[in-house]
Amino acid sequence: xxxxxxxxxxxxxxxxxxxxxxxxxxxxxxxxxxxxxxxxxxxxxxxxxxxxxxxxxxxxxxxxxxxxxxxxxxxxxxxxxxxxxxxxxxxxxxxxxxxxxxxxxxxxxxxxxxxxxxxxxxxxxxxxxxxxxxxxxxxxxxxxxxxxxxxxxxxxxxxxxxxxxxxxxxxxxxxxxxxxxxxxxxxxxxxxxxxxxxxxxxxxxxxxxxx
Amino acid sequence: xxxxxxxxxxxxxxxxxxxxxxxxxxxxxxxxxxxxxxxxxxxxxxxxxxxxxxxxxxxxxxxxxxxxxxxxxxxxxxxxxxxxxxxxxxxxxxxxxxxxxxxxxxxxxxxxxxxxxxxxxxxxxxxxxxxxxxxxxxxxxxxxxxxxxxxxxxxxxxxxxxxxxxxxxxxxxxxxxxxxxxxxxxxxxxxxxxxxxxxxxxxxxxxxxxx
Numbered sequence: 316x317x318x319x320x321x322x323x324x325x326x327x328x329x330x331x332x333x334x335x336x337x338x339x340x341x342x343x344x345x346x347x348x349x350x351x352x353x354x355x356x357x358x359x360x361x362x363x364x365x366x367x368x369x370x371x372x373x374x375x376x377x378x379x380x381x382x383x384x385x386x387x388x389x390x391x392x393x394x395x396x397x398x399x400x401x402x403x404x405x406x407x408x409x410x411x412x413x414x415x416x417x418x419x420x421x422x423x424x425x426x427x428x429x430x431x432x433x434x435x436x437x438x439x440x441x442x443x444x445x446x447x448x449x450x451x452x453x454x455x456x457x458x459x460x461x462x463x464x465x466x467x468x469x470x471x472x473x474x475x476x477x478x479x480x481x482x483x484x485x486x487x488x489x490x491x492x493x494x495x496x497x498x499x500x501x502x503x504x505x506x507x508x509x510x511x512x513x514x515x516x517x518x519x520x521x522x523x524x525x526x
Numbered sequence: 527x528x529x530x531x532x533x534x535x536x537x538x539x540x541x542x543x544x545x546x547x548x549x550x551x552x553x554x555x556x557x558x559x560x561x562x563x564x565x566x567x568x569x570x571x572x573x574x575x576x577x578x579x580x581x582x583x584x585x586x587x588x589x590x591x592x593x594x595x596x597x598x599x600x601x602x603x604x605x606x607x608x609x610x611x612x613x614x615x616x617x618x619x620x621x622x623x624x625x626x627x628x629x630x631x632x633x634x635x636x637x638x639x640x641x642x643x644x645x646x647x648x649x650x651x652x653x654x655x656x657x658x659x660x661x662x663x664x665x666x667x668x669x670x671x672x673x674x675x676x677x678x679x680x681x682x683x684x685x686x687x688x689x690x691x692x693x694x695x696x697x698x699x700x701x702x703x704x705x706x707x708x709x710x711x712x713x714x715x716x717x718x719x720x721x722x723x724x725x726x727x728x729x730x731x732x733x734x735x736x737x
Contacts, residue, residue, distance in 0.1 A: 356611035357593055382568055385596035389617045400567035406600045 316418065316437040316471045317521065318346030319514050320495040322381070324448055325352065327501040336506050337367055341374040343510025345500075346493065349396050351381035364390040377416060384410050394418070396439060399426060404433050418473060422453050427464055439495070440464055442476020443486055448497045458489040465490025480512050487520035527629065527648040527682045528732065529557030530725050531706040533592070535659055536563065538712040547717050548578055552585040554721025556711075557704065560607050562592035575601040588627060595621050605629070607650060610637060615644050629684060633664050638675055650706070651675055653687020654697055659708045669700040676701025691723050698731035 321340045323333045337348055350367055352360050364380060368390050371378055379394050380387040382401045387394065394416030397407055407417055420439040421427045430438055442455045456464070461474060474491035479499040486494055494517050503509035532551045534544045548559055561578055563571050575591060579601050582589055590605050591598040593612045598605065605627030608618055618628055631650040632638045641649055653666045667675070672685060685702035690710040697705055705728050714720035 357613050358611045361613060361617070383596060384599075385594060385613060385621065388595075388621050389613060400569045402568050402572060402596060402600060406572070410596065410599050 316347060316377075316416070316473055316493045318493055319344065319510065319517050320347040320349065320473055320475075320493045321345045321500050321510075322349040322351055322475065322495050322497045324497045324501055327448060327498050329502065331501075331506070333363065334366055334370060336501050338370050339505075339507040340500050340510045341371060341376055343507045344514040345376055345510055347377040347379060349379040349381055349495070350392075351396075357383075357385065360386050361389050364392065368392070379416060379418065387411065387415075394436065396420070398422075398439075398441075404430075404435065408434070421464070424463075427467060430470070431468060435470060437471040437473050437493070438464065438468065439473045439475055440491065443474045443491075444477030444482070446477040446497075458485055461486060461489040461491060480509075480516055483513055483516045484520040487517060488524045492521075492525070493517075527558060527588075527627070527684055527704045529704055530555065530721065530728050531558040531560065531684055531686075531704045532556045532711050532721075533560045533562055533686065533706050533708045535708045535712055538659060538709050540713065542712075542717070544574065545577055545581060547712050549581050550716075550718040551711050551721045552582060552587055554718045555725040556587055556721055558588040558590060560590040560592055560706070561603075562607075568594075568596065571597050572600045575603065579603070590627060590629065598622065598626075605647065607631070609633075609650075609652075615641075615646065619645070632675070635674075638678060641681070642679060646681060648682040648684050648704070649675065649679065650684045650686055651702065654685045654702075655688030655693070657688040657708075669696055672697060672700040672702060691720075691727055694724055694727045695731040698728060699735045703732075703736075704728075 325333050328336050364386055377393040379396050380392045381396050384395055396418040398420040416436045418437045418439050419430055419435045420441045440456055440461055445455050471492040473493040473495050474486040475495035478494050478496050483494045500506045500509050536544050539547050561575055575597050588604040590607050591603045592607050595606055595613055607629040609631040627647045629648045629650050630641055630646045631652045632641055651667055651672055656666050682703040684704040684706050685697040686706035689705050689707050694705045711717045711720050
């Protein structure tokens with residue numbers, strides 16, 4: 316996992332649909348779309364995921380489903396992102412198979428240590444900064460915490476939480492392979508332009524800092 | 527599907543845990559347990575389903591998971607119950623395989639007609655009577671509606687909605703193969719005794735009326 320990673324939030328998209336924002340982000344160069352829905356029926360989630368998958372077909376980007384392995388299996392997504400209160404990782408891997416992308420959020424150092432024993436495809440470092448779009452977290456990592464995790468693991472790191480064009484370069488320098496955003500794209504006046512700007516920063520920073 | 531079918535509702539269990547009520551219902555002769563959870567994390571749902579499965583091991587009863595195919599797959603449940611806003615039936619069948627039990631709720635005559643083309647293992651006739659434990663339904667079938675469905679399909683019918691010892695014989699006579707209850711067991715002073723009493727009525731009625 317590398318580059319710009321969009322996590323959707325229907326409430327933050329404002330007057331645009333999630334589908335519209337995803338299309339604009341793909342045109343702007345997003346490398347990964349994580350579809351996150353918490354308060355919809357399984358049917359609505361599956362149908363939305365099917366629409367998003369169709370929109371993504373012409374693009375080289377991954378479709379990741381938040382939490383719901385049933386939805387990922389139903390639509391043939393590239394993988395899932397799971398948090399510490401979602402499906403246990405080992406069961407998720409068994410259900411999705413060895414080729415699926417499975418990302419796991421780490422919110423504490425204990426999470427990082429436990430994840431070290433797992434063949435996860437990336438760690439979601441969550442949250443790097445304080446953020447209004449996710450309030451159920453246990454403090455934030457900061458750039459220092461991100462650097463500590465970078466030193467402790469060779470897994471790709473997806474940084475998330477309060478990230479935008481002003482701090483994207485910093486998180487790449489601190490060790491992130493991908494920058495995940497919600498509001499910076501979903502709530503932008505022009506999600507396409509916002510994605511392009513973020514992408515330039517992320518690509519330049521990866522070229523500059525990355526091993 | 528035949529006999530007494532318990533649908534769990536943690537809120538209705540009062541001072542007892544879902545696990546305690548399920549064990550009492552199994553001892554009382556329940557033929558099927560449907561685990562229904564709406565507001566818990568995936569992790570909590572999976573862990574609860576694992577505990578319930580362990581409790582059920584000595585008994586000859588089916589474990590059915592409401593809606594969540596990921597949870598059913600994770601714990602190796604016997605099947606799932608899906609409503610009209612849950613996973614589309616064809617996808618559920620594909621994910622769970624030909625041997626899984628898949629029950630489908632029918633709330634309108636259109637649902638019944640569409641279900642006629644599907645190899646569902648049973649139809650959940652929902653609700654037969656008005657019920658306080660499920661308020662998002664479109665009216666109720668009544669005994670007459672249940673009889674109409676009985677005449678239209680050979681699939682097993684699981685009746686649900688406002689059922690108890692006072693009307694269980696009526697719904698069997700009207701064509702139900704199984705009687706599903708929530709409050710009649712979960713909220714009973716003694717769930718074991720309540721299950722036994724219901725079971726006697728259901729077994730007698732099945733012997734009396736059933737083809």
